[in-house]
Amino acid sequence: MEVGSTSPSRWSALSLPRVLLGLLRAQEMSVLLALLLVSAGIALVTPYFLTTDNLMGVFRSFSLTAIMSVGMVMVIVTGGIDLSVGSVMGLSGLVTALAFQNGFPTVVCVSFGLGVGFVFGLTNGLLVTAGRLPPFIATLGTLSIGRGLMYIVTRGVPVTPDTPEVFNAIGQGYVGLVPAPVIIMLVLATAFSVIMRFTTFGRHVYATGGNEQAAWLSGVNTSRVKLVVYTLAGAISAIAGIVAFSRYLSAEPASGFGIELDVIAAAVIGGASLSGGVGSVQGAILGAALTGIIANGVVLMNINTYAQQTITGGVILIAVSIDVWRHARKER
Amino acid sequence: MKKLLSLFQASLMALPLSLAVQMNATAKDLKDIKIAVIPKVAVPFFDDCNNGAKAEADKLGVQYQWVVPQNTQGSTQVRILEDLISKKVDGIAISVNEPKSVEAAIKKAMASGIKVLTFDSDSPNSGRSMYIGTINSAAGETMGESMAKAIGGEGEVAIITGQLGAVNLNERIDGIKKSLAKYPKIKIVATEGTEDDLAKAVSVTETIFRGHPALKGIFGVSQVGGPAVSKVMATKEFGAKKGAVKVFAFDDLPDTIKGVKEGYIQGIMVQRPVTMGKLSVEHLVDQITGKEKSPKNVDTGVNVVNSQNLDSYTK
Numbered sequence: 113m114e115v116g117s118t119s120p121s122r123w124s125a126l127s128l129p130r131v132l133l134g135l136l137r138a139q140e141m142s143v144l145l146a147l148l149l150v151s152a153g154i155a156l157v158t159p160y161f162l163t164t165d166n167l168m169g170v171f172r173s174f175s176l177t178a179i180m181s182v183g184m185v186m187v188i189v190t191g192g193i194d195l196s197v198g199s200v201m202g203l204s205g206l207v208t209a210l211a212f213q214n215g216f217p218t219v220v221c222v223s224f225g226l227g228v229g230f231v232f233g234l235t236n237g238l239l240v241t242a243g244r245l246p247p248f249i250a251t252l253g254t255l256s257i258g259r260g261l262m263y264i265v266t267r268g269v270p271v272t273p274d275t276p277e278v279f280n281a282i283g284q285g286y287v288g289l290v291p292a293p294v295i296i297m298l299v300l301a302t303a304f305s306v307i308m309r310f311t312t313f314g315r316h317v318y319a320t321g322g323n324e325q326a327a328w329l330s331g332v333n334t335s336r337v338k339l340v341v342y343t344l345a346g347a348i349s350a351i352a353g354i355v356a357f358s359r360y361l362s363a364e365p366a367s368g369f370g371i372e373l374d375v376i377a378a379a380v381i382g383g384a385s386l387s388g389g390v391g392s393v394q395g396a397i398l399g400a401a402l403t404g405i406i407a408n409g410v411v412l413m414n415i416n417t418y419a420q421q422t423i424t425g426g427v428i429l430i431a432v433s434i435d436v437w438r439h440a441r442k443e444r
Numbered sequence: 445m446k447k448l449l450s451l452f453q454a455s456l457m458a459l460p461l462s463l464a465v466q467m468n469a470t471a472k473d474l475k476d477i478k479i480a481v482i483p484k485v486a487v488p489f490f491d492d493c494n495n496g497a498k499a500e501a502d503k504l505g506v507q508y509q510w511v512v513p514q515n516t517q518g519s520t521q522v523r524i525l526e527d528l529i530s531k532k533v534d535g536i537a538i539s540v541n542e543p544k545s546v547e548a549a550i551k552k553a554m555a556s557g558i559k560v561l562t563f564d565s566d567s568p569n570s571g572r573s574m575y576i577g578t579i580n581s582a583a584g585e586t587m588g589e590s591m592a593k594a595i596g597g598e599g600e601v602a603i604i605t606g607q608l609g610a611v612n613l614n615e616r617i618d619g620i621k622k623s624l625a626k627y628p629k630i631k632i633v634a635t636e637g638t639e640d641d642l643a644k645a646v647s648v649t650e651t652i653f654r655g656h657p658a659l660k661g662i663f664g665v666s667q668v669g670g671p672a673v674s675k676v677m678a679t680k681e682f683g684a685k686k687g688a689v690k691v692f693a694f695d696d697l698p699d700t701i702k703g704v705k706e707g708y709i710q711g712i713m714v715q716r717p718v719t720m721g722k723l724s725v726e727h728l729v730d731q732i733t734g735k736e737k738s739p740k741n742v743d744t745g746v747n748v749v750n751s752q753n754l755d756s757y758t759k
Contacts, residue, residue, distance in 0.1 A: 160531045268609065270544065284548065362544040411524060411531065417512045
């Protein structure tokens, strides 16, 4: 294969359908299928599902989970887990809110918020690499510290500062018909999808998770890979937290509570294996979309809201089972 | 021939079109009106609201949907509001968890023609048409006065509330503080939040008892206070507190009523959730059909219930 060749035959191999299919490999296909089936089902029952307003609203409401799942996938692929994403999201939003309350300009407030994510992510990474703590324990610790800090600082009362319109646009604005958080989600998803699939760093992430010993012996600095990945997860959670605060303009101490389960579910539905080495950003986005659409469908179809979690759980099990079944067939 | 056929087809199409125009000209049929009611979270107080609202909806013949948030975060109710806007309901009644976060969604709903009112817990700056519920500050003041009388005008008291950010609960606390200001010998030594979670409330109550052994009174400002304090006082460790610590609670959950019967609780402020539900649906429908043009807040009031009038109050 000649390096740097741009002969016509090579370009024709990159036809659009092949690229699209290549982007969505087998494991994501079953999630996409589930997504389309659920959507079709909802659309058949209610005419309000397939409207621009509703779809954009749904995309915006699952965008936070989807944004955080980008970081989570990378962590899971290295064989780890990050339970602290919810607390980091909440705390970043809170710090941003407090900065506004103290009169700092928008850029400074956002920087403080991002800084919180960066620090927590880095801490997680150091605990896992230098501290040699199991990721579950390490991030459980930072989850509790983060949540505790939020309650200490707010004393249970939400922080609701005045914020300039420029900042509010992050969470409430639109680019044309598309809500700003959805744009942010797409940008992050595309960027990290490309990084994971086409860069050396991405390959190192998969290698670290696939077989850490082998990767290390092949010259991959697995510790540094993990450090970077946890820090990124923290920073990305902070982005979600800032977007969330910009949307609701109220930093509640319970913000983000429990969302780590939704984020992990999104990554796993999208094909990530909790033992590492497998997973994709595209899949995680689809996973987040699936649970988000179910939540929307439940209200549109007037299904008992108590049933929502049960339905979501059932759909998750079905989607993942299809994938496991296909793998089993391939190996036969 | 072809021309005649197409003319015929065109006139056939015109028929349903003209019918549709005629239908739009008349007011919306009651059975086509969609009302959605959103409580704070799944706790028994709102079951009464649901009963009242559903009964009224059935009576009027409108469509009714009860949507329960899975947690008390503001973002959850925002998502529900947006889904209901997509669904083009005609009226929404909501008991608000976090007043600021729902403002934008409520404004959006009203801008798209949906009538929105709040019940039980308000979002005062959201532009909603009206608030139906307890005038919480007055209820708080009554509670404070009752406690002051019960403990003889002096001593340490504690307040147990639900979500620390809830407007209605904080108004009750303000009312309590206002009435207790007249009694300088009464000191509020603790105000604790519980997210209206029973397990948390039990734990908080025990901690308060241990931290303030001389405590003479407890205010249960949200519906979780009554059951929690009753359960704690029924244990061996705190059995002596029964009767020695005066308890005033809110809302007549079965456990709270039992608490009054068994002497753990001295008085309950009972709201009228069934009435709140009923009036919410009634006023929404009136606003949708144009009957009510200038809505005003409605005070559904409280009953002070103690062992004497336990069997004779209405909700």
